[in-house]
Amino acid sequence: MSDPFVIGGRSLSSRLFIGTGKYSRNTLIPEVVEASGSEVITVALRRVDPNSNDNIISHIPDSMTLLPNTSGARTAEEAVRIARLAKASGLGNWVKIEVINDQKYLLPDNAETIRATEILAAEGFVVLPYMSPDLSAALRMQKAGAAAVMPLGSPIGTNRGLKTLELLRILIAEVELPVIVDAGIGRPSEAAEAMELGAAAVLLNTAIATARDPLLMASAFRDAVAAGRKAYLAGLGPVEETASASSPLTGFLG
Amino acid sequence: MGFYETAHALGHQVNAGMWGQFNKEDVRRSLRKEQLDEHDLQVLLSPAAGDCLEEMARQARSLTRSHFGHVMQLFTPMYLADFCINHCTYCSFSSIYDFPRKKLSPEEVRREAEAIAATGIRHILILTGESRTESPVSYLKECVRILKEFFSSVSIEVNPLSEGEYKELKEAGVDGLTLYQEVYHEETYSKLHVKGPKKIYRNRLDAPERGCRAGFRVVNIGALLGMYDWRQEAFFTAMHARYLQDKYPECEIGLSAPRFRPFLGEYDSGHIVTDRALVQIILAYRLFLPRAGITLSTREPSALRDRLIHLGVTKMSAGVSTEVGGHTQQGGTPQFEISDGRSVHEISEMLKANSLQPVYKDWDMLDAGIY
Ligand code: SF4
Numbered sequence: 001m002s003d004p005f006v007i008g009g010r011s012l013s014s015r016l017f018i019g020t021g022k023y024s025r026n027t028l029i030p031e032v033v034e035a036s037g038s039e040v041i042t043v044a045l046r047r048v049d050p051n052s053n054d055n056i057i058s059h060i061p062d063s064m065t066l067l068p069n070t071s072g073a074r075t076a077e078e079a080v081r082i083a084r085l086a087k088a089s090g091l092g093n094w095v096k097i098e099v100i101n102d103q104k105y106l107l108p109d110n111a112e113t114i115r116a117t118e119i120l121a122a123e124g125f126v127v128l129p130y131m132s133p134d135l136s137a138a139l140r141m142q143k144a145g146a147a148a149v150m151p152l153g154s155p156i157g158t159n160r161g162l163k164t165l166e167l168l169r170i171l172i173a174e175v176e177l178p179v180i181v182d183a184g185i186g187r188p189s190e191a192a193e194a195m196e197l198g199a200a201a202v203l204l205n206t207a208i209a210t211a212r213d214p215l216l217m218a219s220a221f222r223d224a225v226a227a228g229r230k231a232y233l234a235g236l237g238p239v240e241e242t243a244s245a246s247s248p249l250t251g252f253l254g
Numbered sequence: 255m256g257f258y259e260t261a262h263a264l265g266h267q268v269n270a271g272m273w274g275q276f277n278k279e280d281v282r283r284s285l286r287k288e289q290l291d292e293h294d295l296q297v298l299l300s301p302a303a304g305d306c307l308e309e310m311a312r313q314a315r316s317l318t319r320s321h322f323g324h325v326m327q328l329f330t331p332m333y334l335a336d337f338c339i340n341h342c343t344y345c346s347f348s349s350i351y352d353f354p355r356k357k358l359s360p361e362e363v364r365r366e367a368e369a370i371a372a373t374g375i376r377h378i379l380i381l382t383g384e385s386r387t388e389s390p391v392s393y394l395k396e397c398v399r400i401l402k403e404f405f406s407s408v409s410i411e412v413n414p415l416s417e418g419e420y421k422e423l424k425e426a427g428v429d430g431l432t433l434y435q436e437v438y439h440e441e442t443y444s445k446l447h448v449k450g451p452k453k454i455y456r457n458r459l460d461a462p463e464r465g466c467r468a469g470f471r472v473v474n475i476g477a478l479l480g481m482y483d484w485r486q487e488a489f490f491t492a493m494h495a496r497y498l499q500d501k502y503p504e505c506e507i508g509l510s511a512p513r514f515r516p517f518l519g520e521y522d523s524g525h526i527v528t529d530r531a532l533v534q535i536i537l538a539y540r541l542f543l544p545r546a547g548i549t550l551s552t553r554e555p556s557a558l559r560d561r562l563i564h565l566g567v568t569k570m571s572a573g574v575s576t577e578v579g580g581h582t583q584q585g586g587t588p589q590f591e592i593s594d595g596r597s598v599h600e601i602s603e604m605l606k607a608n609s610l611q612p613v614y615k616d617w618d619m620l621d622a623g624i625y
Contacts, residue, residue, distance in 0.1 A: 022323020024609040049376060049406070049615040072617050074471070074504055103506040104499050104545055157321045210319050 003233060005200060007178060008094060008126030008147050010065060014039045015195065016225045017067065017180065018218070019205025020056055021047070028214060029059040035218035040065045042096055042203065045086050046072040057091070067128065069096040076115035083120050095120060096150065097129040106156045110137040114144060121145025130182050133167035138175045149175055150182035150203060153194065157206045159186025162193060172198040188217075188224030195228025196236060256460050257497050261438070261490055264292065273485055276300040285313055290542050295492055298538040299485045307534060314540040314566045321545055325611045327569045328598065329377035330370050331411070333578040334358050334397055336587060338383030340450030342436070344481070344514060346589055347383040349450065353587045356578040357388055363397050369581040371404040373573050373598035376615035378405045379432060381589075384413035384452060391419050395426040402427045406618040409472065413451070414461035420468030429617065430472035431465035433458070434510065438490035439482040446481060462494070466502035471617070473498065473505055474549060479527045479535065480514030488535045492542050499543065508547035508569070509539050515553045515590040529558055533565060540566030552594040559594050560604060572601035 005012045017040040020029055033041065041064045047056055060066065068086035073079035076099060083095040097120070099112040113129045114137060121127045126147045131137055133151035141149050151171055154160035161184060162168065172179045178200030185191050185204045194202050202225060211217035276296070281303045284294035297303060303310065335357035338347045358366065370378065378401060382389040394412065401408050409430030410423060420431065437443040440455055447453045465473045475494055477487040491509065499507045513527050527535075532554075539548055550559060550567040552574040559570070574594075577586030596604070602612040 022319075022325060023611060024324035025606065025611055046617045047613065047615060052374060052614060102503040104503055106545065157323075159320055206320055206323065209323055 003229070005178070007128075012039050012065075012201075014222070014225075015201040015229055016191070016221055017042065017182075017201055017203035018208065019203070020044070020060070021205055022209035023214070026054060026056055026059040029056075030061055031215055032208060032218045033061055033064060035215040035222070036208070037219075037222045039063070040067050040094075040203075042067040042069045042205070043091075044069055044071045045082050045091075048089075048091075050089070065094060066091050067094045067096050068092070069098050069130075070116070071098045071100070073097075073099050073116075074101050074109075074112075075099065076112045076119065079112070079116040080119050083116075083125060084123075087125070093124060094126040094128065097127060108132055108152070110134055113137075114140045117141050117146050118144040121147075128180065133164045133171055135167075135170055135174055138171050138177075138179075142175055142177050146177060148178040148180050148200065150180045152183040153181050153190070154184030156183040158184055159207055159210075160184055161186055161190040165197075168194070168199070169197060188220045191221055192224040192228035192231070195225055196231045198232055201225075256463055257494050258456055258459055260497055261459075261493070264490070264493060268296070268486055268489060270483060270486075272296070273300045276302045278302050278306060281306045282309070285309060285541070292493060295489060295538060295542045298541055299488055299534065303538070304530065304534055307530070307537065310537040310541060311533070311565055314537045315564055317540060317544045318566050318568065322568050324609060325613045326563060326567070326605050327377065327547075327613045327616050328375060328572045328601065329379055329407075329409075329569065330373070330375045330573050330598070331379045331381055331571055331576070332363075332366055332370065332401075333381050333576060333580060333586075333589070334363065334394075335382040335385070335389040336578045336589070337385040337388035338450075339385050340383075340452040341448040342452060343446050343448060344478070346587055355383075355388075356586060357393075358397070358579055360396060360400060362579055362582070363400050365582045366579060367401055367404040370573070374602075374614045375573065375598055376405050377407040377409070377617075379409045379411055379430070379571075381411045382413075384450070386413070391415065391422060394423060394428075398423070398426045398428055406615050409474075414458050415464070417464040417468050420465050420470065424469055429470060430474065431462065431470045432474040432476075432510070433461050433465065434476040434478060434512065435459055435491070435494070436478045437481045438477055438487050438494075442482045459494075462498060463501075466498055466505045471506060472508060472547070473502075474508035474510060474547070476510035476512055476549075478512055478514055479532070480525055482525055484525065484527045484531055484535065488538060492539055495539075495543055495546055499546070506547060507543075508549055509543070510549040510551065511535050511539065512551050512553050515593070532558075533562070536562060536566050552592040553590070555593040556596060556604075560608070563605065563608060563610060570601065572596065573598040 014037045016038045018038045020043045068091045070079040070082040097116045099109045101109040130150045138149045154163035180201045181194040181199045182203040186207045191202045280297045284297045336347045337355045341348045411432040477491045495507045547568045549569040576588040605612045
């Protein structure tokens with residue numbers, strides 16, 4: 001069955017997006033890319049140092065679509081400046097907007113994110129906003145021209161899984177854009193669950209970067225995301241509270 | 255109401271006799287909790303927790319790795335001037351000591367910056383003694399202008415300033431403020447700070463909050479451990495951090511745990527902080543404030559630093575000289591003796607050998623005019 005996944009005019013075969021932060025060494029990145037089968041990778045522009053001989057960008061295979069993120073931004077203006085700088089430095093026109101004003105839990109600021117989305121989408125960026133799963137905010141981002149929305153499963157770096165499940169369900173049902181679950185996924189089973197639910201893709205970093213064997217974990221996520229997607233396409237059977245009789249109860253009516 | 259009032263209210267429940275009331279079960283109960291409160295903080299700083307360091311360490315390490323990953327941010331301090339009008343009984347820069355004082359000229363700042371930037375470091379912390387005549391805000395601004403050419407982040411560790419002055423510095427491109435209270439216990443504070451404006455306890459205590467209000471991205475606080483009962487000092491430091499974190503969620507609050515080091519004069523506080531105690535403090539900070547940056551200075555010996563990198567620390571200084579112009583000139587007076595004299599390269603190699611990635615650049619102040 002063909003199952004195209006298109007973002008910003010680009011057709012992707014993998015629904016697993018990965019990150020570049022938190023690794024013990026940058027040289028792990030190409031190996032993780034390979035093991036995960038991922039085609040989209042986020043990179044924090046604040047960490048990119050063109051003058052360094054260990055520049056993070058040089059470790060990312062050319063085949064990857066770069067998704068520079070605006071991590072560190074605390075206002076829409078900062079996010080916009082970072083996005084423009086990323087584009088000017090040749091990192092392409094995709095951007096993950098991350099505006100965080102809460103350093104205690106690192107929860108995103110949806111209002112500022114909407115503002116940044118409006119500005120950058122109007123400038124022709126492929127905008128993927130990271131957000132708290134709030135329906136009206138997601139719809140505003142859609143209206144502002146976002147290419148997808150990226151609600152969190154639970155706070156970043158916590159590996160707690162899909163704590164926002166009910167809200168994700170609503171977003172998936174109501175938003176026309178691809179919904180990419182970003183942050184909080186700690187286990188392959190949780191990635192599969194998000195995909196079964198109908199998420200278009202998942203983005204994760206900590207779960208792979210901090211695993212004992214990051215490469216094995218990357219391939220576990222590759223399989224889990226593919227399995228979850230297949231299950232979604234196959235259409236999950238209905239869940240019944242009590243066992244249902246295999247012969248219909250009204251069969252006698254003829 | 256500022257932290258002074260909060261600390262005052264907390265002070266009624268904290269006394270030397272209280273630490274013995276906790277047992278191992280209390281520690282385990284606190285370790286099982288998701289959100290720790292001030293009671294848990296006391297438990298984690300108590301002697302009972304001193305017997306549970308391994309359990310605390312395991313949890314602290316996993317919290318640190320999941321929130322910060324396998325990375326360590328590196329920075330270097332740059333001493334700009336050692337003129338000081340205060341007399342603090344524990345510092346070589348104290349006004350009572352007679353030595354040729356120095357202050358870097360703009361050309362010297364540039365040369366130091368070149369030397370430090372050549373090591374790869376992109377985050378710098380500038381320090382001065384406390385003198386509004388020798389190192390006024392205008393001088394700091396001039397230095398920052400030069401440093402911005404070389405570094406993506408510049409922080410300051412200078413005398414407490416007004417909110418307006420902090421704003422001016424922020425406008426000039428400073429993004430972080432480090433300001434240690436030194437001693438939270440007010441009476442001891444007054445004894446150790448004999449002369450000069452630093453004597454005004456509250457002016458110092460409220461300064462980090464003025465920094466938060468002025469909009470610095472990062473505000474780093476700490477107690478100089480070894481001046482008074484470390485359990486109490488660590489307790490008030492962590493509560494101060496929590497207070498700032500709650501009130502200024504947009505600001506990243508960091509902690510340092512500097513231990514008192516030998517210096518030019520002689521001072522013995524009688525409050526030794528052992529390695530074991532230092533570890534307990536760092537662990538308690540991490541567990542109580544899972545997202546706070548924790549800085550480890552070169553005051554600590556290399557062997558100990560190499561262990562502490564796994565226990566909650568997220569930022570380290572490297573390639574340090576505590577003399578004015580110490581990266582390009584000879585013969586200055588160090589503020590205190592450092593213990594870990596390794597170069598940036600050596601520290602990076604040590605981190606890599608421990609499966610940690612040294613990060614030289616972690617933020618960029620983008621100029622609004624350009625983008
Ligand atoms: S600690 Fe600071 S204020 Fe006190 S004497 Fe030293 S340089 Fe001056």
